[in-house]
Structure formats: C-alpha cells, structure tokens
Amino acid sequence: MRAAPLLLCSARAFASFALRGSGRPDAPRIAWSFWDKGADRLPDFRRLCVETWAAQNPTWRIAILDQENVFEYLAASDLPRLWKEMYVPWQADAVRLALLAKYGGLWIDASTICFQPFEGWFYGPILAEDRPEDLAAFYFSAWGCEMHKSKEFVENWVMAARAEHPLMIAWHALFNGYWNSKSRADALSMFLDPPGVPEHPLFRDVDLSHLNRFGQDLRNYLLMHAAFKKMIDQYPEFRRIWQEEMVLIRADDTAFWHMEEPDVHWDPAAGVRKWRGSADSAWLAYVHKSCPVLKFTRDTAQLLDQLPRAGCLQAGTCLGEAFKIALQAGEGRKGEPLGET
Incomplete structure (x- = not known):
C-alpha cells in the first residue's frame, strides 16, 4: 500500500473552514496534533497513524503543527515565555492546551491509531446542542487516587473541548503560569532531571501522590496532570464540570488495553514483539x-518508528492487520458510546 498524500489543514484553510461553519462554531471538526520536526518528517509508523484519522473521519480537517507553523495558529503570548527552549513533550502540552482553549476541536497524539469515527464514540456529545458535555478525555484508572477505580488521572493524548471553555482556559493559564515562573535551565531539563513541581508554590498544597506509583515518580514530568488535579481539588466548579460535564472513557481496557496485556505489561520491547508477531482473530475482534x-x-x-512503511503494514502481523482495519473508510461505521459522565 503506497502512502496517500496527507491533506493537512493550513492556518488559512482552517480560518475559512471555521468562518464557513462546520456545525457548532465552538466545536470545529478539526483534529490537532504536533510533531516538532514537521508533518513531512513523520516516521512511517506515525504517518500511518495520521492516515487512520483521515480514513475514519473523512469530513474532518487535520492540522499537524510544528515548531515553525505553530505561530500561524497561535500568538507567542499563547505559549510559555520559554516555549522554544522547552523539552518537546512539554512544548506539545503547551500547544494542545492553547489550541483547545482558543479554538476547540480534538487533540490526538501522532502515536495513536484510530479505528472508529470520532463522532461515534467521543465528539458527538460535544457537537450536540442538547447534551451537557463540553469536554472529552480518557482517564487511566490504574493511576487514579483510588487505584483502578477513580478518574482523577485524566489523560491528554486524546482530548476534546468546545472553544473557550472555562476549564480549558484555566488549565492553559495554570500551565503557562508555572512555566513563566521557571528558568531557561528548567525548560531544557529532561525526563530524569525535571523542574520541581511538588515544591512549587502553585502545587505545594495539592495531593499529587497518585503520580508517584509503580516505582515511577511522575509528578514533575506530568505537569498537565498535576495542574488538572489542582483545579478539581481547589475549585468546586471545575470539580463539578469534571464529574458532570466531561465524556470520560476508561483507557485501561480501550486505548491502553494492548499495554495491559499479560505478555506485554508495559514493557516496550515486549509490546513491539507482540505487534510484530502473528495476529489472531480473537485479538483483532477485540x-x-x-x-x-x-x-x-x-x-x-x-x-516502531524504526520500521519502514512495508514493515508496519506486513500482512498477518498484529500491526499490519490493525492498520488494515483502521485504514478502511470510516463513513457509515458507528462506534459504540463508551463515555462515562
């Protein structure tokens, strides 16, 4: 299967699209993502992931921002002062918050395969006039305050919002406020040498113990998650929104199910062996x-980025068969509603 050209949405096209209307003006049918090196330098694996978004959502626009074109959509003031010097995952966090707060739409990481149209299982309530939900996200219950039960660990790799939602505006402001108090050295720090979130005045009275689990202290790296916890702990209105007005989907047995399998159990090498191995019908059906x-x-x-396109699409493998399913046109397919509100 040859690579199809990616029909990506430029800033000018997005402005025209938004002005022309795409249903609700505060809920555009646009999927945002970020790849710092530019969409034309996506590895074959991630390019195929993006192609699945287009296949399953043919009426949607896709905008992949990078370190240059980001300023066609956002002003420098929308991002932290040190944005250009930040570690790339934090750059992406800043961009996703700014875009969703400003424009609305859906954010999806480039390492995500889509099997069902967004509106069938995730974005439909946000588009609906008669539904209270203005936000949507996955939660990972294994990292909830009540382990495997509660929903505080709201993930950020697929999320959606209506434009100018007050929770998104506050989340964006809190994230930027933290970074605007930091130094250049903090912005350049990596995963093993992170800036001090737990000791920062913004988080000193926030219980972040759920981010320190399974031998991993992620309280610094997962700043977006820490900021969300602060909002729902300290602001009753945001806690109410989280409990009553968010589409929340459990990731443990959906988006992260493949990492939870006993023969993988969060081991990247084991995961790749599984994906490059033979697929069985029961696995594919699930x-x-x-x-x-x-x-x-x-x-x-x-x-997986090291694989050529042909390797990603190899027939009979879990990865190849999954892409075969996901690259089928999505028109007429309906996902089952999975949200818990």
Missing part, C-alpha cells in the same frame, strides 16, 4: 469492537 483508538507510549512508539 481491537475492532472495543478500542476506538489505541495509544502507543513514547518508548514503544519510538521503537
């Missing part, structure tokens, strides 16, 4: 029915 998207963690995705 993916097709129960997983509207599958999200690959950073380490697993980086290993």
Whole structure:
C-alpha cells in the first residue's frame, strides 16, 4: 500500500473552514496534533497513524503543527515565555492546551491509531446542542487516587473541548503560569532531571501522590496532570464540570488495553514483539469492537518508528492487520458510546 498524500489543514484553510461553519462554531471538526520536526518528517509508523484519522473521519480537517507553523495558529503570548527552549513533550502540552482553549476541536497524539469515527464514540456529545458535555478525555484508572477505580488521572493524548471553555482556559493559564515562573535551565531539563513541581508554590498544597506509583515518580514530568488535579481539588466548579460535564472513557481496557496485556505489561520491547508477531482473530475482534483508538507510549512508539512503511503494514502481523482495519473508510461505521459522565 503506497502512502496517500496527507491533506493537512493550513492556518488559512482552517480560518475559512471555521468562518464557513462546520456545525457548532465552538466545536470545529478539526483534529490537532504536533510533531516538532514537521508533518513531512513523520516516521512511517506515525504517518500511518495520521492516515487512520483521515480514513475514519473523512469530513474532518487535520492540522499537524510544528515548531515553525505553530505561530500561524497561535500568538507567542499563547505559549510559555520559554516555549522554544522547552523539552518537546512539554512544548506539545503547551500547544494542545492553547489550541483547545482558543479554538476547540480534538487533540490526538501522532502515536495513536484510530479505528472508529470520532463522532461515534467521543465528539458527538460535544457537537450536540442538547447534551451537557463540553469536554472529552480518557482517564487511566490504574493511576487514579483510588487505584483502578477513580478518574482523577485524566489523560491528554486524546482530548476534546468546545472553544473557550472555562476549564480549558484555566488549565492553559495554570500551565503557562508555572512555566513563566521557571528558568531557561528548567525548560531544557529532561525526563530524569525535571523542574520541581511538588515544591512549587502553585502545587505545594495539592495531593499529587497518585503520580508517584509503580516505582515511577511522575509528578514533575506530568505537569498537565498535576495542574488538572489542582483545579478539581481547589475549585468546586471545575470539580463539578469534571464529574458532570466531561465524556470520560476508561483507557485501561480501550486505548491502553494492548499495554495491559499479560505478555506485554508495559514493557516496550515486549509490546513491539507482540505487534510484530502473528495476529489472531480473537485479538483483532477485540481491537475492532472495543478500542476506538489505541495509544502507543513514547518508548514503544519510538521503537516502531524504526520500521519502514512495508514493515508496519506486513500482512498477518498484529500491526499490519490493525492498520488494515483502521485504514478502511470510516463513513457509515458507528462506534459504540463508551463515555462515562
């Protein structure tokens, strides 16, 4: 299968699209993402992921921002003062918050395969006039305050919002406020040498213990998650919105199901072996029915980035058969509503 040209949405096209109308003006049918090197330098694996978004959502626009074209959509003041010097995952966090707060739409990481149209399982309530939900996201219950039950660990790799939603505006402001208090050295720090979130005045009275689990202290790296926890702990209105007006989908047995499998159990190398191995019909049936998207963690995705397009599409493998399903046109397919509100 040859690579199809990616029909990406430019800033000018998005402005025209938004002005012309695409249903609700505050809920555009646009999927945002970020790849710092530019869409034309996506590895074959991630390019195929993006192609699945287009296949399943043929009426949607796709905008992949990078370190240059980001300023066609956002002003410098929309991003932290040190944005250009920040570690790339934090750059992406700043961009996703700014875009969703300003324009609305759906954010999706480039390491995500889409199997079902966004509106069938995720974005439909946001488009509907008669539904209270203005936001949508996955939550990972394994990292909830009540482990495997509660929903505080709201993920950011697929999320959606109506434009100018007050929770998104506050989340964006809190994230930028933290970074605008930091130094250049903090912006350049990497995963093993992060800036001090728990000790910062903004978070000193916030219980972030759920981000320190399974031998991993992620309180610094997961700043977006820490900021969300502060909002729902300290602001009753945001807690009410989270409890009553968000589409929340459990990631443990959907988007992260493949990482939870016993023969993988969050080991990137084991995950790649599974994906490059033979697919069985029961495994594929579960993916097709129960997983509207599958999200690959950073380490697993980086290993898959080494594969050529032909390797990603190899028939009979889990990865090849999954892409075969996901690249089928999405018109007429309906995902089952999975949200819990």
